Each structure stands twice: as structure tokens, then as C-alpha cells.
Amino acid sequence: MQTFTLTFLGCGSGIYSELGNNNVLLESAAAHTNLLIDCGFITAPELEQTEYLAKIQNALVTHVHADHVGGFEYWGYLNRYVYHHRPNLYFHGDVFDELWHGTLRGGLQRSQNDEGNPEELSLSDYYEPHPLKTDETILIAGLPEIRLRQTLHVKKKPAISLFIGELIYYSSDTVELPPERGPTGRPLEAVFQDCQLFEGPSNVHISIFRLAREIPPQLKKITYLMHYGRGYDRFNPEEMGFAGFVKPGQLFEFRF
Numbered sequence: 001m002q003t004f005t006l007t008f009l010g011c012g013s014g015i016y017s018e019l020g021n022n023n024v025l026l027e028s029a030a031a032h033t034n035l036l037i038d039c040g041f042i043t044a045p046e047l048e049q050t051e052y053l054a055k056i057q058n059a060l061v062t063h064v065h066a067d068h069v070g071g072f073e074y075w076g077y078l079n080r081y082v083y084h085h086r087p088n089l090y091f092h093g094d095v096f097d098e099l100w101h102g103t104l105r106g107g108l109q110r111s112q113n114d115e116g117n118p119e120e121l122s123l124s125d126y127y128e129p130h131p132l133k134t135d136e137t138i139l140i141a142g143l144p145e146i147r148l149r150q151t152l153h154v155k156k157k158p159a160i161s162l163f164i165g166e167l168i169y170y171s172s173d174t175v176e177l178p179p180e181r182g183p184t185g186r187p188l189e190a191v192f193q194d195c196q197l198f199e200g201p202s203n204v205h206i207s208i209f210r211l212a213r214e215i216p217p218q219l220k221k222i223t224y225l226m227h228y229g230r231g232y233d234r235f236n237p238e239e240m241g242f243a244g245f246v247k248p249g250q251l252f253e254f255r256f
């Protein structure tokens with residue numbers, strides 16, 4: 001039996017900076033390894049200031065919004081010019097176009113070499129890219145297997161949720177309900193679920209009200225709500241049957 005920790009570096013929605021970016025760090029102290037799930041515009045400088053960013057070996061992108069990828073340009077510069085290190089970067093193949101061409105290329109492609117001549121760089125000059133297919137797994141020694149699951153966030157936009165090992169589900173940003181079982185059919189131990197605190201005519205995040213109505217009670221009890229916004233203090237998720245709101249910096253420990 002091995003253990004790992006899952007730490008929320010932030011838990012705010014994409015337009016609520018006070019609670020940080022909803023990004024998580026998986027770590028195994030015994031195996032000296034880690035995986036950062038998304039790196040938003042607040043997360044990268046925060047990790048750099050604590051000198052932890054240089055120690056991150058693996059990162060994963062769930063989808064392209066600034067609260068999930070806004071830190072990769074800054075981190076990329078540090079990798080190339082300061083750390084001299086290329087962390088593994090995992091992403092679904094469908095996300096590549098928005099990640100590189102739509103976001104990072106503008107800052108990272110055009111550079112100058114030591115002789116002062118122009119040079120064109122690619123994503124692999126900053127990170128070791130690992131494009132993945134749906135249902136493909138990420139295997140990192142010392143951490144549970146991560147399985148990618150396509151999900152609906154914004155129509156026509158590639159986005160993925162994750163199974164972390166057999167028993168943990170991490171929704172990232174989505175309008176979908178969480179599954180009741182893990183990838184091998186076992187009941188889940190914990191669900192980390194995106195939620196918004198209002199219902200609108202066109203939702204890109206699932207609302208706390210719909211989750212409260214449609215999730216079975218036994219699943220609700222193990223569901224931690226994340227990626228929430230302003231006005232959260234008006235809600236009491238435990239009274240609604242949920243495990244609660246994730247807090248910024250909250251750490252969970254799991255066995256696998």
C-alpha cells in the first residue's frame with residue numbers, strides 16, 4: 001500500500017482570484033515525485049516564490065483557460081533560462097491547438113540565441129510534451145494511475161476530467177454530473193467537483209443546486225465542492241449533504 005497527498009493550491013472560480021486558481025498538487029514523499037494538475041496565472045508565481053516550482057517534475061493540463069494554463073508561459077521561461085530543466089507536460093491531444101497556437105506560442109515561440117540571432121522555439125524547448133488520447137493513462141512511479149475522461153465544459157472546447165487511481169474523481173471544469181463509480185467499477189472514495197453558485201441560461205459549470213438535486217446522497221457525502229466564487233459564505237454545503245467546500249491550501253491524504 002502506498003500513500004500520496006493531494007493539495008489544493010487554490011479553489012476559486014476563473015473570475016475570483018481571492019481563493020487562488022483551482023489547481024492541485026499530487027505528491028509522494030516516499031517516491032520523491034509530484035504532479036501539478038493545471039498551472040494558472042496565480043499558481044506559477046506563488047510556487048516560484050516558495051522555490052517549489054523548480055522541483056515540479058510533471059504537470060497536466062485539463063483545458064485552456066487562464067486559471068488553468070495562465071502560468072505555463074512564466075514557468076516555461078524559468079525552465080529554459082533559470083532551472084535548465086524540462087518537466088513532463090501531459091495533455092489531451094485535442095487540447096494542443098489551444099494550448100500552443102492559441103495561448104503559449106505568442107510568448108514562447110520567437111526568441112534569440114546566444115549569438116543574437118532570431119530563433120523559433122517550440123513547446124518542447126520548454127517542456128517534455130506528452131499528448132494523450134481519451135482513456136489513456138498517465139503512469140508516474142509512486143503516484144496512482146491518472147485516467148483522462150473527456151468532459152463538457154464549454155461547447156466545442158476540449159476539456160478533461162480525471163480519475164486519480166481507482167477511487168478518486170477530479171472533475172476540473174465541467175457542466176457534467178460526477179460518475180458514481182471509478183474506472184474499474186468500484187464505488188468512489190472521494191469526488192472533487194466543480195460548482196458554480198448560481199444557475200443561468202447558459203452554464204459552463206454545474207450549479208450547486210443541480211448537484212444537490214441530482215447526486216445520490218451516498219455520493220454527495222463524499223463530494224467536495226471546488227472552483228466556487230464570490231458569495232460562498234451564504235452556503236452551507238454540509239447541510240446540503242455534501243462533504244463541504246474545499247479550502248485553499250487544504251491537503252488530503254489517500255492510499256492506493
Ligand SMILES: [Zn+2]
Pocket residue numbers: 013014022065067068173227
Ligand atoms: Zn477554471
Ligand SMILES: [Zn+2]
Pocket residue numbers: 014063064065153173
Ligand atoms: Zn474553465
